[in-house]
Amino acid sequence: MTTPLIRIEHASKSFGDFHAVRDVSLEVGQGDIFGLIGKSGAGKSTLLRLINLLERPDAGAVTVDGRELTSLSKRDLRDARSNIGMIFQQFNLLQNASVFENVAFPLRIHGGQTKQQIAARVADCLELVGLSDKIESYPAQLSGGQKQRVAIARALASKPAVLLCDEPTSALDAETTRALLATLKDINHRLDVTIVIVSHELDVISEICNRVAVIENGAIAEQFALDDAATLAAPRLTALGRELAAASAANTLAVIAPQPETIHV
Ligand SMILES: Nc1ncnc2c1ncn2[C@@H]1O[C@H](COP(=O)(O)OP(=O)(O)OP(=O)(O)O)[C@@H](O)[C@H]1O
Incomplete structure (x- = not known):
């Protein structure tokens, strides 16, 4: 191993x-x-x-x-x-927050980053999961697969190992x-x-x-x-x-x- x-x-x-x-x-x-x-x-x-x-x-x-x-x-x-990022069967997204806000959430909670740094990291993570065009959408407007991709982007935002x-x-x-x-x-x-x-x-x-x-x-x-x-x-x-x-x-x-x-x- x-x-x-x-x-x-x-x-x-x-x-x-x-x-x-x-x-x-x-x-x-x-x-x-x-x-x-x-x-x-x-x-x-x-x-x-x-x-x-x-x-x-x-x-x-x-x-x-x-x-x-x-x-x-x-x-x-x-x-x-x-x-340590985590994703779940039912996605667990914040329903009243945009895709951008969902992915930015852990970065805001953890603190220490400027608005510009957060925006850049959110953009990188959404690109990684192929959802750059959904940055302003809300969870209700997304398919199940897209919701799980947002959850992955959010889990990766803080660069977990x-x-x-x-x-x-x-x-x-x-x-x-x-x-x-x-x-x-x-x-x-x-x-x-x-x-x-x-x-x-x-x-x-x-x-x-x-x-x-x-x-x-x-x-x-x-x-x-x-x-x-x-x-x-x-x-x-x-x-x-x-x-x-x-x-x-x-x-x-x-x-x-x-x-x-x-x-x-
Ligand atoms: N918070 C909890 N309180 C009481 N019992 C729990 C709790 N979490 C899990 N259990 C019980 O522990 C056992 C194992 O649950 P767990 O969810 O880890 O199993 P699992 O293999 O993931 O099952 P599944 O595939 O159905 O999700 C189950 O019998 C479950 O009811």
Whole structure:
């Protein structure tokens, strides 16, 4: 693995007497697109939310980019969180604010930047997600895919090292999903932003991730690389792992052997 950018050590989280995350240890490498997959209620979202302390673990440690988050003061945690962007299934945009204001919001809250600097950063982020022409629009005037792109632009505004994605395509149709995943890949590649993505959709994980952990009953049942043919051929411990390895192996073969219509003579 490359240098770990995120390290979770023996983290647990309960809600009342329900154990949502059980003694999880996990490392995500710099530049990875890391998938968390599992059935509904397995604890994927809770585990993801431990990475920026939206959920504070009852036990264990969470280190992101060299800072152990559970030990930070409120002020230092706010600062550390600006290094961790997040997007959600339902986009979570401010409905009464324009696209510009939505993307500028985290920059205004964090402070320290002039109006001109904020305007320039918002323009850069919207260009990155292909929405420069929507800067004056309001969320209600946008499609689901466009709303998620605004959310991505907002998450990237403070130049985070990490982008957390909680079911980012679940509200989108198949074609919009493909386009959005291509944008996330592009961001990972061009900006070297490390991505952790939660999804219950096998196709989404196999399309975009280079590593995956299968979550069952709040614990990691297995984890493996999706970009390595030998690993994909090895026996797997879970049904989801087997399905995912098969889907990813098929994707890898499709890349090696292009479809006839893509061959130009
Ligand atoms: N704030 C909370 N209070 C009480 N229970 C919670 C809370 N958040 C999550 N849970 C419970 O913890 C369990 C794991 O939830 P989580 O959202 O992490 O699962 P998930 O794998 O992401 O599921 P889904 O795919 O359905 O979102 C669920 O049973 C859920 O009801």
